[in-house]
Amino acid sequence: MDLVLLLQRIFDALFNSAIYSSLALALVIIFRSTGLLNFAQGEMATFTAYIAFVFLSGPQPRLTGGGLAGLVPGVPFPIPLAIIGAVICGMAGGAVTERALIRPLGRAPDLALVNITIGILLATNSLMAQWWGTGPRMFPAVFPSGAGQNFTILGARLRYSTIGVWAVLLTVLVLLVLLLRHTRTGLAFRAVSISRSSAELVGVRVGPTLMYGWALASGFGALAACLSANSVLLEPNMMLRVLVYAFAAATLGGLDSPKGALVGGLIIGLSQTLIPAYVPFIGFELSVLPALIAMVAILLVRPEGLYGTKRIERV
Amino acid sequence: MSGSLVVVAKNSAEHKKWKYVQWAYLAGFVLLTPLVLEPFEIGKMNRALIMGVAILAVNLVVGFNGMLALGHSAFMGIGAFVTASMVQDENWDYWQVIPIVVIVGFLMGVIVGLPALRVKGLYLALVTIAQAAVFPTLVNIDELGIAKRTGGPNGKGVSEEVIAPSYLEWLPGVDGARGGSAYRFWIIVLMVGITLLLVTNYLRSRPGRAVLAIRDNEAGAAVYGVNLPIVKTMNFAISASIGSLAGLMWCLDKGFVAGQDFTFLLAVDLIIGLVLGGVGTLQGGLVGGLFVVWVNDLTKRISVPLGLYTLNGDGPLAKAIFGLILILFTFFAPGGIVSLGRLINNKLIHIVPLTPSGESIEPMSGFDPGMESTRADTAMKLSIAGPVLLGVGWLLMNVNNLVVGVLAFGLRMTILLAPVAMLVGINELKAHADGNRPDSVKGPASMARNLGALGFVFVIGYALQRFVQTYPIWDIPLI
Structure with missing residues (x-):
């Protein structure tokens, strides 16, 4: 086995892993607080990537769909500002979604919640196709990722963009942990995710707390979409495939564990690149297969995932 | 019972009549489909019925057993590919493939279900969605001769055409150019009917009741001796x-x-x-299938002239509308x-059950005179609704080509409502002549009769015109 090639493949896989991890984190945050799987997470993220695209491209109606950018003074933005703007828009969108569509349902059966998120998925997807067209768009690279822009470690190339994505992901993760551990909102959020009714009884305002949760999750999704939009090309269905991997990652790590989401994303990203490379039976066409098989296998042994909390039901 | 138009005792003559009317409606709807619709519309209807059966299968797991399994597109795909392969490669007939498909589907259900049903709730939703997501790529595997059987990325065509044998050409609509889709419609209706019958009986049987018990209270069902894994897996496999x-x-x-059809x-x-x-109703599948296919079709017709994008034949507007409808239904219905x-239905008729000795459980005193005249009023409204819709549809069609669908809708409403309005009107007039109704009934009832008759005549005329169009009688040589 060629060690350099192996290292190179691992380095290549790390970029995707970071994207899967951050989308999985978004799923986990929502699952922990609201107890529902947000099937629309990917589409909401793609939408914010389009918003960043609008910020970036300035007032060109043909390109940006109905001159939406005309509403924003001072466009085009530089890339970091555009992404921050998109993340803020995404957070607002997540909060509004929670307030308008999820909270009125209250404690509804699982199927109802799944329906709502699938409804959002379909509506957002078609709106994007309507406004920005179905063709792929060139989204500028956030970090330098051209030829030669890399470190060389033991003969394998580690791109700057991979390092950049991981740096962003880890920074945001540290911020998230600080937020959860050391602020009042974070405390309320943790209380709500442990027991909603008890938190309500001791006076935590559950509604706004959940809204923060949704905002955070959508922010994570937006970040993931903006960072990956260059490599997977911006188009309405961009995140659908990524979402399947993110689901697998979140399930693998345990749906209620942020650490699990990170580890799950790594495992899925690596297996997606490495298994087709070393198992001749599985071509790159089927790279989704090992991830899903891993997910099912882990669910069979540990239905709560690698790091998830075991659920005990009282009858 | 307040609010209901008519109160009848269960199993009384009126109740039976009501049931016959319902069956007659259904039969009329089925019979008219291949006679009135265009061939491509019959194709849509076929598609809707097929979706209906698939939704029934999902319902068996989600609605009747309370498990969130969302990946039935993969089972549909398996059935379709097995059929295509057996008919095309092995030269089997379709009806010979049915047992094979059922058995293969059952085994696949057991294989997927045994591990999948260990996980619960949203986790199961995830596993089954993974199954749905991976299926289209699975059919492209080169190993094991799978790609050869499934045709790989190119798909598999079946060259054998489904044509009615000569002894079945008397079926309505099965003749000439549009015979193909009409004949397939009858086959599919037959299969849908048999499937519905079997599923109804299954749900009334002992395992069926166990399935429902698991949905209502899993722990309780286990305490009463239901073998959870076996019943769940069997139900999943049947589905x-x-x-x-x-x-x-x-x-x-x-x-x-x-493979791209089963994503x-x-x-x-x-x-x-x-x-x-x-969810959890037997009719729901068929209604849902009709709705999905026709709304898709309608939005496609609307989006093209409006300059909206269309993705693989469905306007994206279809998806937006579906998303909106999905959210609205979850909230309000x-x-x-x-x-x-x-x-x-409850507004129209209230059925009061009887005790074994034949007395009604609730008082049957709903027959106040005021109610009688509202019945005639409703009949009149029914008779007006169809033609008005038709007229509006015709106007809209002339004003704007977008709303072709409304015309078709009005026509169908006329077909269904006009005869009923006429019958109710005649009935009420007869009752009035016998002295059983107040005079206020007379006006609305006669209007209902006349308008209904008018609509009925129109429908007959339309059907005749279509008949003559399809079977040009003057072309038949007399000697």
Whole structure:
């Protein structure tokens, strides 16, 4: 086995892993607080990537769909500002979604919640196709990722963009942990995710707390979409495939564990690149297969995932 | 009972009459479909029925057993590919493939279900969605001769055409150019009927009741001696085999199968149909199937002239509308269209059960004179609704070509409502002549009769015109 090639493949896989991890984190945050799987997470993220695209491209109606950018003074933005703007828009969108569509349902059966998120998925997807067209768009690279822009470690190339994505992901993760551990909102959020009714009884305002949760999750999704939009090309269905991997990652790590989401994303990203490379039976066409098989296998042994909390039901 | 138009005792002559009317409506609807519709519309109807069977399969797991399994598009795909392969490669007949498809579907259900049912709730939803997501790529595997059987990325066509044998040419609509789709319609109706009958009986049987008990209270069911893993897995496998049967019908109808037909999006369509039709109702599947296919069709017709994008034949507007409808239904009508239908039904008729000795459980004193005249009023409104819709549709069609669908809708409403309005009107007039109704009934009732008769005559005329168009009688040589 060629060690350099192996290292190179691992380095290549790390970029995707970071994207899967951050989308999985978004799923986990929502699952922990609201107890529902947000099937629309990917589409909401793609939408914010389009918003960043609008910020970036300035007032060109043909390109940006109905001159939406005309509403924003001072466009085009530089890339970091555009992404921050998109993340803020995404957070607002997540909060509004929670307030308008999820909270009125209250404690509804699982199927109802799944329906709502699938409804959002379909509506957002078609709106994007309507406004920005179905063709792929060139989204500028956030970090330098051209030829030669890399470190060389033991003969394998580690791109700057991979390092950049991981740096962003880890920074945001540290911020998230600080937020959860050391602020009042974070405390309320943790209380709500442990027991909603008890938190309500001791006076935590559950509604706004959940809204923060949704905002955070959508922010994570937006970040993931903006960072990956260059490599997977911006188009309405961009995140659908990524979402399947993110689901697998979140399930693998345990749906209620942020650490699990990170580890799950790594495992899925690596297996997606490495298994087709070393198992001749599985071509790159089927790279989704090992991830899903891993997910099912882990669910069979540990239905709560690698790091998830075991659920005990009282009858 | 307040609010209901008519109060009848259960199993009384009136109740039976009501049931016959319902069956007559259904029969009329089925019979008119191949006679009135265009060939491509019959194709849509076939598609709707097939979706209906698949949604029924999903319903068996989601609605009746309370498990969130969303990946039945994969079972449909398996059924379709097995059928295509057996008919095309092995030269089997479609009906010979049915047992194979059912058995293969059942086994696949057991294989997927045994591990999948260990996980619960949303986790199961995830596993089954993974199954739906991976299926379209699985058919492209080169190993084991899979790609050869399934045709790989190119899909598989079946060259054998489904044509009515000569002894079945008397079936309505089965003749000439549009015989193909009409004949397939009758085959599919037959299969749908048999499937519905079997599923109804299954749900009334001992295992069926166990399935329902698990949905209502899993722990309670276990305490009463229900073997949870076996009942759940069997139910899942039965549902999978019905899904595969829908796949067989898909192949029979389209004559072409590709992995791209059975993606995650089809699974989403099935869920939409399930929710729109009614979760946990037998009719819900068929209603949902009709709705999914026709709304898709309608939005496609609207989006093209409006300059909206169309993705693989469905306007994106279709998806937006579906998303909106899905959210609205979840909020305002969680029981789906079937529950709305029941609501209307309860407004029309209230059936009072009887004790074994034949006395009614509730007082049957709902027959106050005021109610009688409202009955005639309603009949009149029924008779007016169809023609008005027709007229509006005609106007809209002339004003703007977009709303072709409204015309078709008005026509169908006339077909269904006019005869009933006429019958009710005649009935009320007779009752009035016998002295059983107040005079206020007379005006509305006669109007209902006349308008209904008018609509009826129009329908007959239309049918005759279509008949003559299809079978040009003056071309038949007399000697």
